[in-house]
Amino acid sequence: MxxxxxxxxxxxxxxxxxxxxxxxxxxxxxxxxxxxxxxxxxxxxxxxxxxxxxxxxxxxxxxxxxxxxxAGYAPVYAEPALDTPQMQPVRSALRQILTGHEPVPALAVDSAWNMVEANTAVDLFLEGIPADLLAPPVNALRLSLHPDGMASRIVNLAEWRGHLFERLHRQIEISGSADLAALHRELRAYPGGEQPPGLPEPEQAVVPLRLRHNGTELTFLSAMTVFGTPMNVTVAELAIESFFPADPATARFLRERAESGR
CATH class of the missing domain: 1.10.260.40 (lambda repressor-like DNA-binding domains)
Known part of the structure; x- marks a missing residue:
């Protein structure tokens, strides 16, 4: 603007x-x-x-x-950094929520999709990812669609890309963020964009994430959670994404992985 x-x-x-x-x-x-x-x-x-x-x-x-x-008025909504003392209760709440999700992978992101917290189960998604993509700040969307990231392990990549692009497009419309628009252009330029984004079947309620892991296909359903009635910019822009097992085999895999300490 x-x-x-x-x-x-x-x-x-x-x-x-x-x-x-x-x-x-x-x-x-x-x-x-x-x-x-x-x-x-x-x-x-x-x-x-x-x-x-x-x-x-x-x-x-x-x-x-x-x-x-x-209009010449002072801002009303503060934007404290997450590592400041006043935000410690929020940070603690994030960790508690994420830990409570285990063995389900869950991560917290800011408005730019940079990860600010994650539980130990997220390591499942990070296996084999090169160090440069894991250097802070780690962008969750870039990590998902980069050819050196999770993209090579996502079975339904075209469908998942289409889902993420639609979500990001809606976020850009709501926020008017130029940074998100730039991220959207970057992601669309990644390999895999030659084919049109996959569309879910008409009767399909949600788009799953189907991930290859050591010869096994795991299926997840993602859900986003935000804080209710946020009173500052930092909290308003936080979101937790959780990846719940979409079938008994994936649920069993996550449970056995947690029990084995991996």
């Missing part, structure tokens, strides 16, 4: 949410005329009005701060 004008930013998010001025004004219980004045710069919105409109537009907390700054 090239502009720093608050009205233009609000207009950008309204259009991205496919709302007319009349529809947004109705939801926000204001007049379409006043909203038009805000978007064109003829009226300066109050801090409360910006937050009110941002709530109805479901603007990410990071971008709400940007709109506030553009």
């Amino acid at each position: 090239p502009t720093q004008n608050a009205g233009d930013l609000i207009r950008h998010w309204r259009i991205s949410r496919r709302l007319s001025q009349l529809e947004l004004a109705g939801r926000a219980e204001t007049s379409a005329r006043h909203l038009s004045f805000i978007e064109t710069g003829r009226a300066t919105p109050s801090r409360q009005m910006i937050l009110h409109l941002a709530e109805h537009l479901e603007i990410p907390l990071r971008e709400r701060n940007r709109v506030l700054l553009a």
Whole structure:
């Protein structure tokens, strides 16, 4: 978004949410005329009005701060680093949740899909990955689709690529992130993109991850978890992805692997 004008930013998010001025004004219980004045710069919105409109537009907390700054107000939502003392309870909660998932692989990622925490079961996915792809920050999507990463072991690579690209596309639409758009372009350039992304069968409820491991095919279903009512940017952008066994054979493999200490 090239502009720093608050009205233009609000207009950008309204259009991205496919709302007319009349529809947004109705939801926000204001007049379409006043909203038009805000978007064109003829009226300066109050801090409360910006937050009110941002709530109805479901603007990410990071971008709400940007709109506030553009209007001349101080940011409302803090962005503390995960390694600061105030975020220790969150970090501890992440570790507890991830450990509780074992023997199911689970990892926590930030808004750019960089891993911030992972449980020991994730080692299953990292076997044979070269050191350069495991150098921090480890990007979970890059790790999945890079030809030197997990891609060579994913049985349904075209289908899984299509699933990840669709998920990333939705995230870009919601966040407006230029960094995610750049990541999307990078991933699409990886080998395996010659064929169109695989599509699930019409009756298929979710897209599985089918992974080759030492001659065995394991099947997982992934699920994303986020923190409810986050009050700062850092927590709002955290997500936990869990890979649950999709069949008894995979469940048995994970259980026996954990029991053997591998």
